[in-house]
Amino acid sequence: MTTTAPRTERLRQRMRTAGLDVILAFKPESSFYLTGFNPIIYSHPVIAILPAQGKPSMLIHALRDDHARASTFIQDIRLYGAWSTKVTMGPNWQDALKTMLEEAGLAKAVIGVEEDFLPVARARQLAELLPGASFRDASEMIMTTRLVKDADEIANARDAARIADTGMIAAVEAVRQGGSERDVSLAAMAAMNRFWADNFPDKEVCDFGSLEGGAQNGLWAWALAGDRMFMNCDNPTNRKPEAGEAISILIWTIVNGIHAENERTVAVGALNDERRRALDSIIEIRNEVATLLKPGTPINALFGATKAGLEARGYGKYLPGRIGHGIGLGAHEHPSLDARTGILLEPGMILTLEPNLRIPGIAATQLSDTVLITEGGCEFLTRAPDVVLNA
Amino acid sequence: MTTTAPRTERLRQRMRTAGLDVILAFKPESSFYLTGFNPIIYSHPVIAILPAQGKPSMLIHALRDDHARASTFIQDIRLYGAWSTKVTMGPNWQDALKTMLEEAGLAKAVIGVEEDFLPVARARQLAELLPGASFRDASEMIMTTRLVKDADEIANARDAARIADTGMIAAVEAVRQGGSERDVSLAAMAAMNRFWADNFPDKEVCDFGSLEGGAQNGLWAWALAGDRMFMNCDNPTNRKPEAGEAISILIWTIVNGIHAENERTVAVGALNDERRRALDSIIEIRNEVATLLKPGTPINALFGATKAGLEARGYGKYLPGRIGHGIGLGAHEHPSLDARTGILLEPGMILTLEPNLRIPGIAATQLSDTVLITEGGCEFLTRAPDVVLNA
Known part of the structure; x- marks a missing residue:
C-alpha cells in the first residue's frame, strides 16, 4: 500500500503556487487519486480533503468504513x-465536512474544487456551508498533475496492458473459430478475468462508478463486424463477420484504477483493395507517428503527422477529430491528441495512439495502443500484433 | 424501438406546471431516458433537448452519429x-446548442437543467452562451418522473432479473464446489453473459459510463466471504469461505438501461447460533415488510416496520441507514428507503428491498431483491431462493 504518493506532493506544489489552501475532491477518479480508496459506487460521496500544508483526510459514509480502512493510505x-454501531460525525456529509474544516482552521480558506465535475447543487451547498470561504477551480491543476504517472501507476498500467494482451489473443481466436461479436466479446472477457484471478491476487479490476451506478468489473471487450465498425462503440450483437469483412476488437482494462486500451482490426478472408489499403496505410502512419513519441514533442505535432500521412495517401477528406487521448484513472482522460493541444510530451505520460480511417460505406480501421512516454522515447505497453489477416 | 414514450409526456406535464420551456439533459441516465441512446462513454456530451411543446431533439458528437441513429427514438x-466526412454544426457543442435553441425560439426561455449532476463549469458555459435565458433546477422533476416505470422499462427489468437469477444459480453452485470469491464472481458473470448472448439478441447490457470512462458490460457479480461481508462492497479476492462462515453474493444486472439487483447470503457448513439467528431474523423481517409493499404505503413505513422487527428481536442497536432504494436507470436511484422519505408507493415503481444486519465482528447478512409495485401489491422480479444453507 502506498503511504506517500509523489503525485500528492506535485499537486501541493501547484496548490501553493496558485494560492489554494485546500482541495476538496468529489470526483471519483480524483478522490481515489488522493486516497487510494474506490467504493465502486458513489451514491454516497467520498470526499478527499488535501490541505496545502498538514495532513490529508477523507470523509465517507459509515457503511464504507471497513472497506475504506482496508484500502486507503490516508490515516x-x-x-x-x-x-449499525458506527459512530459518525452526523447524519450528512455537509455538517461533517464543515466541522472538519473548522477543526483544521480551513473554514475561511481558499478552497479548490473541480468545476469540471462538481454538480451545481453541491457547489451551492458548499458555498452556504462555508460562507467565509472562497472557491476556485482546481480541475486543470488536478488533470495536469494526473498526466504524469507515478511508479505505482505505471506498474498498474503494465498489468492492465498484460491483461488486455491476453484478451486480444482470446478474441482473435474466437474470430478464427467463426464467432459472433458476442462470442468474441465473451471469450475475451472470460480469458481476461481468469488471467486476472490467477495472476493478480492483490489487484483490483473494479472501475469507478457514478453518482447512481457501480462498476464492479472493468475488463471489457467488444467487437463490431463489417459496417458496424462505423458505430465506433456499441454493445456486441450476434452478428458474425462475413468473408471479406473486417471486425474491430476493442479491449479496455483496468488494474487498481489505471486503465489500458488495445484495439485491433481483424480481416476475415481477403479484404478488397480499398479495405486492405486503408488498413495498411493506417499501420504505416501509426509507425511514422510513433517515431515522434518522445519527450519534448508537442501533442499537436502527432496530429499534424497523422494529417500529413493521410493527405499524402489521398485520405485528406477523412480526417478524424483526434488520434488518441490521455489514459490513466480515466479511460478517456485529458488531453485529446488533436490539432489544438500544444502540451509537450514528458516521461511518465501515458497516451493511446489511435490514428484511424472512416471512409463512409467503404472502409473503417480500428487500431489503438497504450503507450508510455519514457526518457528515451516510448514503450508500447500493449503488444498485440498490429494486424491479423485472413483469420 | 420506442417512438413515443409515456415518460416524456409525464415529464412535459410537470414542465408545464412548473413553467419550464425546455429541459437540457446532460446526465447520462437522463439523456438516455429522453432519447433511447447510450453511447457507453460520455467524454463527449450527449445533450437531450426536450421542449414543453414541439419536437424533441438531441445533440451529439459526430463520431456517435451512426450509433445514435441506430438506437434513438428521436428524429x-x-x-x-x-x-471524417460528417457535416457538423461546429467544432463544439456550445455553439451548436446555441444555434439549435435560437432556431427553436428558446434562447431566452426558462430552461431546466439537472443541478444534481450538471458540473459548475458547464452551467457557467450555458449561462454565458444564453445570456437571455433563465435556468431552474429540474433534477427532482426528472427523478420523480423516473420513479414510475413505463411498460418497456418494466419488461427490461424483468429480463434483467431473469439474468440475475441465472447468475445467482451459478454463483451458489460455485460456492458449493469450494470456489473463492473470484471463482464465484467469474462463474456467475460467465453464466449471465452466456444467458444474455443466447436469449436476448436485441437487448443491450452496457451500463452508463461517466465523463471519463465507459461501461461496456454491466452484468456484475461479486462475493464477500466471512468477515469480508462487513465491507459491503469490494472487488472479489481469492479468499474462500471456511466451514461455519457465510459468503454474500451480490449480483447487479442491466438490460437496455434498466437495472436489477439480487443479493443472498450462503452458509458454508453449519453457522453458529448467532449467525443463524441473524439470517433467519432478517428473512422473517423481510417477509413482514413485504406485506406493506403496495400502493399507498409511505416509504418510511417500510423503514419503520424493519426497525420494529429488529427491535423486537433485540437488534435495536444495529439499525441500518436505509433498507433499500429505487432502481431503474440508476443501480441506486431516488428514493432511499429510510426514516425520512414520505413518498407513497405507486404501481410501476421498482425498488430494492434489503433490510440487513451488521453486528460488528459477529454476524452480517446480505439479502436484496428487486420488487415491482403492482395495482394489487407487489411482484418480486428476482426469484432466487431466500437462503441456501450448508452449501
Whole structure:
C-alpha cells in the first residue's frame, strides 16, 4: 500500500503556487487519486480533503468504513450517515465536512474544487456551508498533475496492458473459430478475468462508478463486424463477420484504477483493395507517428503527422477529430491528441495512439495502443500484433 | 424501438406546471431516458433537448452519429465536432446548442437543467452562451418522473432479473464446489453473459459510463466471504469461505438501461447460533415488510416496520441507514428507503428491498431483491431462493 504518493506532493506544489489552501475532491477518479480508496459506487460521496500544508483526510459514509480502512493510505478517516454501531460525525456529509474544516482552521480558506465535475447543487451547498470561504477551480491543476504517472501507476498500467494482451489473443481466436461479436466479446472477457484471478491476487479490476451506478468489473471487450465498425462503440450483437469483412476488437482494462486500451482490426478472408489499403496505410502512419513519441514533442505535432500521412495517401477528406487521448484513472482522460493541444510530451505520460480511417460505406480501421512516454522515447505497453489477416 | 414514450409526456406535464420551456439533459441516465441512446462513454456530451411543446431533439458528437441513429427514438439529431466526412454544426457543442435553441425560439426561455449532476463549469458555459435565458433546477422533476416505470422499462427489468437469477444459480453452485470469491464472481458473470448472448439478441447490457470512462458490460457479480461481508462492497479476492462462515453474493444486472439487483447470503457448513439467528431474523423481517409493499404505503413505513422487527428481536442497536432504494436507470436511484422519505408507493415503481444486519465482528447478512409495485401489491422480479444453507 502506498503511504506517500509523489503525485500528492506535485499537486501541493501547484496548490501553493496558485494560492489554494485546500482541495476538496468529489470526483471519483480524483478522490481515489488522493486516497487510494474506490467504493465502486458513489451514491454516497467520498470526499478527499488535501490541505496545502498538514495532513490529508477523507470523509465517507459509515457503511464504507471497513472497506475504506482496508484500502486507503490516508490515516484520518471520518464518517457521516448512519450504519449499525458506527459512530459518525452526523447524519450528512455537509455538517461533517464543515466541522472538519473548522477543526483544521480551513473554514475561511481558499478552497479548490473541480468545476469540471462538481454538480451545481453541491457547489451551492458548499458555498452556504462555508460562507467565509472562497472557491476556485482546481480541475486543470488536478488533470495536469494526473498526466504524469507515478511508479505505482505505471506498474498498474503494465498489468492492465498484460491483461488486455491476453484478451486480444482470446478474441482473435474466437474470430478464427467463426464467432459472433458476442462470442468474441465473451471469450475475451472470460480469458481476461481468469488471467486476472490467477495472476493478480492483490489487484483490483473494479472501475469507478457514478453518482447512481457501480462498476464492479472493468475488463471489457467488444467487437463490431463489417459496417458496424462505423458505430465506433456499441454493445456486441450476434452478428458474425462475413468473408471479406473486417471486425474491430476493442479491449479496455483496468488494474487498481489505471486503465489500458488495445484495439485491433481483424480481416476475415481477403479484404478488397480499398479495405486492405486503408488498413495498411493506417499501420504505416501509426509507425511514422510513433517515431515522434518522445519527450519534448508537442501533442499537436502527432496530429499534424497523422494529417500529413493521410493527405499524402489521398485520405485528406477523412480526417478524424483526434488520434488518441490521455489514459490513466480515466479511460478517456485529458488531453485529446488533436490539432489544438500544444502540451509537450514528458516521461511518465501515458497516451493511446489511435490514428484511424472512416471512409463512409467503404472502409473503417480500428487500431489503438497504450503507450508510455519514457526518457528515451516510448514503450508500447500493449503488444498485440498490429494486424491479423485472413483469420 | 420506442417512438413515443409515456415518460416524456409525464415529464412535459410537470414542465408545464412548473413553467419550464425546455429541459437540457446532460446526465447520462437522463439523456438516455429522453432519447433511447447510450453511447457507453460520455467524454463527449450527449445533450437531450426536450421542449414543453414541439419536437424533441438531441445533440451529439459526430463520431456517435451512426450509433445514435441506430438506437434513438428521436428524429432530430444534430452533430458537433469533427469526424471524417460528417457535416457538423461546429467544432463544439456550445455553439451548436446555441444555434439549435435560437432556431427553436428558446434562447431566452426558462430552461431546466439537472443541478444534481450538471458540473459548475458547464452551467457557467450555458449561462454565458444564453445570456437571455433563465435556468431552474429540474433534477427532482426528472427523478420523480423516473420513479414510475413505463411498460418497456418494466419488461427490461424483468429480463434483467431473469439474468440475475441465472447468475445467482451459478454463483451458489460455485460456492458449493469450494470456489473463492473470484471463482464465484467469474462463474456467475460467465453464466449471465452466456444467458444474455443466447436469449436476448436485441437487448443491450452496457451500463452508463461517466465523463471519463465507459461501461461496456454491466452484468456484475461479486462475493464477500466471512468477515469480508462487513465491507459491503469490494472487488472479489481469492479468499474462500471456511466451514461455519457465510459468503454474500451480490449480483447487479442491466438490460437496455434498466437495472436489477439480487443479493443472498450462503452458509458454508453449519453457522453458529448467532449467525443463524441473524439470517433467519432478517428473512422473517423481510417477509413482514413485504406485506406493506403496495400502493399507498409511505416509504418510511417500510423503514419503520424493519426497525420494529429488529427491535423486537433485540437488534435495536444495529439499525441500518436505509433498507433499500429505487432502481431503474440508476443501480441506486431516488428514493432511499429510510426514516425520512414520505413518498407513497405507486404501481410501476421498482425498488430494492434489503433490510440487513451488521453486528460488528459477529454476524452480517446480505439479502436484496428487486420488487415491482403492482395495482394489487407487489411482484418480486428476482426469484432466487431466500437462503441456501450448508452449501
